[in-house]
Amino acid sequence: MNFEFSEEQNMLREQAQGFLASNCSMAVVRRVLDGDEPYDADLWKKVAEMGWTATVIPEEYEGLGLSYLELSVIAEELGRALAPIPFSSSVYLATEAILAAGSEEQKQAYLPGLAAGTSIGCFALGESSGQTSAASLTTKADSSSITGVKIPVADGDIANFAIVVATSDKGDGASLYIVDLDQDGVSRESITTIDPSRSHAKLTLNAAGAQLLGNDGEGWSYVQSILNRAAVLFAWEQVGGCDTALNMAKEYAMGRFAFGRPIATYQAIKHKLANIYVKNTLARSNCYYGAWAISTDADELPIAAATARVSAIQAYYYASKENVQTHGGMGFTWEFDCQFPYRRSKLLATNIGSEATWQDKLITAIEKQRAA
Amino acid sequence: MNFEFSEEQNMLREQAQGFLASNCSMAVVRRVLDGDEPYDADLWKKVAEMGWTATVIPEEYEGLGLSYLELSVIAEELGRALAPIPFSSSVYLATEAILAAGSEEQKQAYLPGLAAGTSIGCFALGESSGQTSAASLTTKADSSSITGVKIPVADGDIANFAIVVATSDKGDGASLYIVDLDQDGVSRESITTIDPSRSHAKLTLNAAGAQLLGNDGEGWSYVQSILNRAAVLFAWEQVGGCDTALNMAKEYAMGRFAFGRPIATYQAIKHKLANIYVKNTLARSNCYYGAWAISTDADELPIAAATARVSAIQAYYYASKENVQTHGGMGFTWEFDCQFPYRRSKLLATNIGSEATWQDKLITAIEKQRAA
C-alpha cells in the first residue's frame, strides 16, 4: 500500500506553500476581489515561471512531463491560497482539452504557450441557466466559423483562446472548437459573479473563426472526459480551500471569548469544527483516489472523479458557511476574510457541474461498472 | 383567526390524557410488545366504551357524529401513549373506507359495529416490498370472490374484516372489496415487525367471499382519498409520539450527571433537544392545517395531508432516535422505554407510504393546485 504522495511531491508542496505564502496572501485575493484587475497578472507570471502551468504537458511540447500527482499537489495549494489566477481554466480545462483531442499540429500550436503561461486558455460550455446537454446547445459552427453565446465563461475576458463546445449533427451531437479570442467575430463582456476574485465573461461569437478540435460529433464524449479530469483537480482546489476555512474558524474560536471563556470551549463550536474536519478529511481521501485514477488513467476515473467532486463540494460548502457562522457578526463584514472561501466554494461548485449533477453521474458510473 | 382547538376539544384532550395515563402506561405497551397478546383487548374495549371509535361516524349509524377535530385530539393522545390497539386500522382506514365508498347497506352493516368497537376493520393494500401502485397489484377479484396475498396488513390477524385493494380492468385499475376474515377462503398468519406492540399479519385470500366497495375501477382514487385522510390522523399520532420522545429525553438529561453536572447543561444535548422541539412544533402546526382541511373537506386536503405527514415522519424519526442517543447506553437496553417511540416512529412512517412517497405526492398536489 502506497497511498500517499512521494517525498519529492511533498517537497513540491512545501515549496508551493512557501511561494504562495509570500505571493498570494489573503490581501492579494482581496485586492483582485475589490479592484479592477480581472486577475493577478504578476502572480500568474510567477506561477508560470515556476513551471506549474507546464506540469503535465509532455516535454516535447515544452512541458515538464510530470504526473497528475504533482498537479494535484499544486491544485490543493492554489485552492488553499484561493489564488486569483486563471489556473483552472487554462490548465485543468483548456490544456486537458488539447491534450485529449488535439491534432499534432494543434498541440504544437497551443501547448508550448500554455506551458509557458504566455497563452491563457478557457473552456466555453454553458449557455444559459440550468444544465447544459448536447441537446441544449445552440452554438453552431461550420467548417471554419462559429456563432453563438457562451455565458458564463471563466476567464473568458482574459484568455487568448477558448475551447468552445458547439452543436453537431453527427455522432453524440456536439463538437469542440478552438476559437482565438482576439478577432473581430468575438465580443466579450466581463461579468460580475458571486466571487469577483475570479474573472468571468460572456462570449458572443458572431461567425468567428474557429478550428475543429478532435473528431466532429465526438464533442460530448470529449466533454465528459475533460470534466472528469477537471473534477479531480477542482476537488483538490476545493479541499485546499476547506482547510483554509477550517483554520480561519479554529483560530478565531480559540481567541474569541464569550462569557469569560474562549468560544472554542463550547460544544456547539467544537462539534461544528469537528464536523468540518471530518468532511474535509473524507473529501481529501477521495481526492487521493481521484489523483490515483487520473494519474494511472484508470477505468475507475468516472467513479473516482465524481466521488471526489461530490464530497469536495459538500465539504467546502459546509466549511465555508460554518466558518462565517463561527465568526459571528464579524464574519459577515467585508473587512474579514471569511467571505473569500464562502464565495469560492460556490463558484467552484457551479463552474463544472453541480453537486446533484455529479451525484447522478456517480451512480451512472457505478451502474456501468456493475453492468460490465 | 381561530386556529386552535375549542374549549370542548381541550376538555376532551384532558379527559383522554387522564384515561390513558391510567390505562395505557408504558408498562402496558411493554406488556404487549413483550408478550403474546396481539393487542390490549381490555384497553380497546374501554376506548370503544368511551366512544372514541365512534367519533366521526354519523349518528344514524350509531356514531357520535363529531368532527375530525375531536378525532385529531384522540389521535394525538393515542400516539402520545403509543397505545397498543388497532385504532388506526379500524378507525382511520377501515371506517373511512366505508364512509367514503360504502353503499347505504354496507354502511348499515359495518358502521355500527365499528362505532361500538365490536367489529375491527383493517386495510389491506401492500403486497410485497416497495411501492404499491394500481399497476403492481396482483390480488384479483370477480363479482363475489377474491384471491391474492396481502402483506403486511396492520391488525390483519385480529380484525373482523378487511378492506382489500384489488386490481380491476376498469377505470383507474383498482377496486375495493370488503372481505370478512372469518371464512374458509382466508388464512392469516401473524408476522413480526419492528414494533411488536402493534399487530400485523399476512393475509392469504383464496377465492374468499368478497363484496365490492364503491364503484368498480375507482379503487385507486378511493385509496388516495382514504390515505390522505389517514395521513392527517397518522400525523397526529406521530406528533403525540414526538412529544413522548422529547419528554423522555428531557427528563433523563436533567437528572443524568456526567463530569459533575447534568448532561442537560451541555450544548450538544441542549441543542439536540431544541432541534427535537423545533421539528415537533412545526410538524404539529402542520397537523393543525391537516385537521382543518380534513374537517372542512377542503380542496387543499392533498397538500395539507402530505405536508403534515412529511413533517411528522421527519420529526418522529429525529425525536425517537435522538432520544435513544440522549440516554446513552441505557437507551439501548430492553429495560428502558426509549425503544418504543423508536420502533413506533418507523412503523407509522412505513404503514401508509414513506417519506419520499409523500414528498412526491406533496409536490404533485402543489403542481395540480397551481395548474388549476
Next chain:
Amino acid sequence: MDFNDTAVEATFREEVRTWLSANIPTSDELKGLDYIGRAKLWQKRKYDAGWACIRWPKEHGGRDASAIDQVIWNQEESNFDTPDSVFGIGHGMCAPTMMAWATDEQNKNYIPKLASGEDVWCQLFSEPAGGSDLAALRTRAEKDGDDWIINGQKIWTSGAHYSDYGVLVLRTDPTAPKHQGLTYFFIDMKSAGIEVKPIRQISGGANFNEVYFTDVRVSDAQRLGAVGQGWQVALTTLMNERASIGGGGGGVNFDSVFDLATRVNIDDAPAIKDKNVRAQLATWYAQESGLKFNGYRSMTALSRGEIPGPENSIGKLVGAPKQQDMASFALDLLESGGAIWDPELSDAAGMFQATYMASPGLRIAGGTDEIMANIIAERVLGLPQDIRVDKGIPFNEVPTSNS
C-alpha cells in the same frame, strides 16, 4: 377551527382597509423624497389620523389597540405598497423602554415625536468584544457633575446615521460583576463626539454601523433606571426585540425555487420533474408551512387575549439556515449560470445570488443559530444554563483573551 376573523376583528379589519385605501401616499406625493422622507411622510399621515403605533396608549399618540388588532393592521398595511419604515427599532424597542422607565415629562417630550415619525431612534447595545455575550460591553461612562462622559465603541447599530436619538447601555462600574456595573441612557445622536461609520457587509450592503464615542456628554437626567440597573432596563428593550424579529423575511422561498425549477432543465426536462428536486422542495414546503401555521396559532392566542409562547423564536432558527440552503440549492439548479450575479444577466435579477450572500448574516443577526437554540433549550424546554465562569466575578477580572 377556521381562518376567519371574529366579528369584532372583521369590523376592525374593514375599517383599517378603508382608511388605508384612501390614504396610501401617491407617487406624486413621494416624488423627490429620499427613503427617510417617504417613511416620515407616511408615518405622519398615520399619526394624524390616529393610526400610528396603535397598541400604544392614546396619551402617547396610540390607539389602545389589542395585539390582534396590531396583527390585523400589519397584515392589511403589508397588502399595500407603502414606504419602508425606518421606525421599527424606535417604535418596537426604544419606545416601550421609555414608557416603562422614563419620567412622565420625558415621555411627553419624546414619545409623540416618535409616534409621528418626526424623530428616528436607534439602539446602541452591541460592542465588538461582546457578540453573543451582549452584557460584556465595555463602553464606559464616568460621572462628571450632572453629566456622564462616554468613551468607547458600539457596533451593529441599524440606522445610526439617520437617527435623532439612541438608547444605549454603558459600563459605569467595571469592578462590579458583569450585569451589575451597567447603566442605561438615551442620547441625542447629534451630540459632539459621536462618529458613525457604516459597516460594509459581504452581501455588499451596509445596513449597520459602527458608532464611536469620544468624550461624549450625556446628562444624568437622560438615565433610565438607577445607576447599575442598566441590564434590567436593557431586558425591557430586548424582550421587545424578540417579539419584533421575523422568520428571516423575504428572499428565496418555496415559491421562488419551485418556479425556478420549472424554468431550468435537468436531463433535458424541467428540473421540477426531478425526484431529488421534488424531495428537497417538499421538505422546505413542509418547513415553511409549519412556520406559517405556527404563526396562525400565535395569532389565535393573541386573538383570544393570550400571550404567544417564546416558541416563536423557532422562526429564525429554522428560517435562516433554510434560506441559505435554498439559495445554495437554487444556484446549483442554475449550474454554471448560478455564479453570475448581475441584475441584467442573472435569473430572477440575481435574487438567488443576493440571498446566498445575505443569508450568513440572517443566521447571525439578532442572535446566532447557536444562541437561538440555547434560548429554546432554556426558556422553552427549561433546561439548565451552561456553566458560567464569569458569574459573580468583577467584570474587569473576567478573562477576555488567552493572554
Next chain:
Amino acid sequence: MDFNDTAVEATFREEVRTWLSANIPTSDELKGLDYIGRAKLWQKRKYDAGWACIRWPKEHGGRDASAIDQVIWNQEESNFDTPDSVFGIGHGMCAPTMMAWATDEQNKNYIPKLASGEDVWCQLFSEPAGGSDLAALRTRAEKDGDDWIINGQKIWTSGAHYSDYGVLVLRTDPTAPKHQGLTYFFIDMKSAGIEVKPIRQISGGANFNEVYFTDVRVSDAQRLGAVGQGWQVALTTLMNERASIGGGGGGVNFDSVFDLATRVNIDDAPAIKDKNVRAQLATWYAQESGLKFNGYRSMTALSRGEIPGPENSIGKLVGAPKQQDMASFALDLLESGGAIWDPELSDAAGMFQATYMASPGLRIAGGTDEIMANIIAERVLGLPQDIRVDKGIPFNEVPTSNS
C-alpha cells in the same frame, strides 16, 4: 501512488496466505463445538504455528511483526471463513496493559495462555453511573490484609460470562479527586461473589453484561500499577481500545442499499432510477469511499513505519449515524414491507430491520457521537476542553444528581 504491497510485504502476504489455505479448520473439525470452542480451536492452531498475536514479542508467544504485517494478516484472514474470535478484548486491550504494567512472572503465567486462546479475558471499566464519564466509577475496593474486598457493579462487559479473567478499575479512595482515587487490578472471573447478568438490547441481542461484585476478594499481587495510579493504567487499555474499534462493521452499506434499489419499485420503475434515491446513494458512496481511502492512507503510514493519526476515530463518528440513516432509508424503500422483521418474510432476511434496530447502539458503544466529536475537536484540532466542574474536587463531593 499505488495500492500495491512493497516487495517485503508481498512476500509476507504470500506466506500468510499459504499457511491460511493449509490450516483453516474444516467443518468436520468444528463439528459439535460451540462458538467458544471453535474460536479456541482456531486460536490454538495459529499459536502452535507462530501465527497468533503476531505483533507481540516472541517471548510472549508473538512474532515481533510490524503494524503493517498485522494489517496484511487481518486482510488475509478475513478472506477465509474462520471461526469468530472471542479474544479481541483480551488480545487487543488486556494483554498490552499486562505487558506494560504486570511483573515478568505474571506475564509469563498469563500472556501465553492469552495468546494460545486457552484463556479468555474481558474488561470491566464502565459503570451504570459513569457512561461517557468513564472515570466516575464507584465500585470500591477496600484493603483487607493482603487482599482487597470489592463491592459494586460494572456494566457493558462483553464476554463476561465466558471469560476466565478480567481487568478492572476500582475506587480505592473516594475522598481523592476523581482520577486520583482509582486502582487497577486483574481478577479471576470465577472468584466467589461475582455474578454476571446479560443485558438485553433493543435489537434483541445480548452482547453485553452487567457484572455484580459482592465482597469479592482479589489479591494485592494482582494490582497493576500503584494504588491510586489506576487511571494511568486504564489509559494504556483505552489507547489500545481506540486502535481496535472499527467503522461500524458490516450491516447496511452502499452495496446493499444500491441492490435493494434495483429490487423495489418507485413509480412502477426500479427505485434506482429515482433521482432522489440516486442523490442519497451518491452521498453515502462518497462517505464510504472517503472512509475507505482514509484507511488506505493510515495503512500507508503503517507501511512507512509512521503512526496513523487519531483521525481514524472519524470512522465511527461518520459510520454509525450513516448506518442508521441508510437502514431507515432502506426500510422506507421497502414501504409497508419495511416494517416486517422476519428472516423468512423480510427482504434480505431482515438485515435492514436488524441494522435499524442495532444502529442506535453503534452510535453509543465505544463512545457516543458527541464524545467522538469532542475527541476530534480536542485531540485532532487541539481545541480546549469544556469547563470541568469536577476538577480537583474530592470524588465523593462531586454532584451526581439534582438532590
